[in-house]
Amino acid sequence: MPKILIQFAHPTLSKSSVQKTMESYCRAVKGVTFNDLYENYPDLYIDVKKEQQLLLQHDIIVLQHPFYWYSSPPIMKQWLDLVLEYNWAYGPEGNRLAGKKIFNALSCGGSKEAYKDTGYNRFPVNEYLLPFNQTAHLCKMEYLPPFVIHETYSMKQQTIDDHGKQYASILKAFVNNEIQQEHYQHIEYLNELHLLSALNS
């Protein structure tokens, strides 16, 4: 069974509604390890060896965070900078993450329409995520489409719960090996996987 590691970054979780709800749903999924980076490293001093061990122990890595200035909160970058070492994660002898899957799971204020070439954000979310995509590629990992929750500002708790349940069902399907490459290779967001019959049975 694949094991999932959620690398979570929210600097003000006490004020969160969407990520807080996502957290509670995904923590309940068997086979998921939830690693709260701001809780573990409030001073940003990351335990590199511990984080590398965690990566080795899991098959699917999820970078879960609110979208801040078209990227992640800064601890996610700090974690990437320190943990993905040369000749460990990348470089001629850096094969430790090869073959693992990785994707972003994010929430953002902007609507899907706003992330079109005609919208005020001009580019799709997937284009803003290209540095994550290429980082994964350099580490010989497989970068999957992101799970994205749009329009968080006016979202009712019932809708947030629906997204949380959908997120958990997708994680569960990964743990149960019910999602294969053919299911996600042509989709924009992993959210579309909820149409899969395996997830609705």
Ligand SMILES: Cc1cc2nc3c(=O)[nH]c(=O)nc-3n(C[C@H](O)[C@H](O)[C@H](O)COP(=O)(O)O)c2cc1C
């Ligand atoms: C510092 C900051 C930067 C933000 N940048 C963006 C952004 O670039 N694009 C966007 O759509 N939303 C942006 N937002 C909105 C957040 O993504 C949104 O409020 C968050 O995902 C909601 O989740 P939460 O309830 O867990 O905080 C930003 C919010 C903050 C506080």
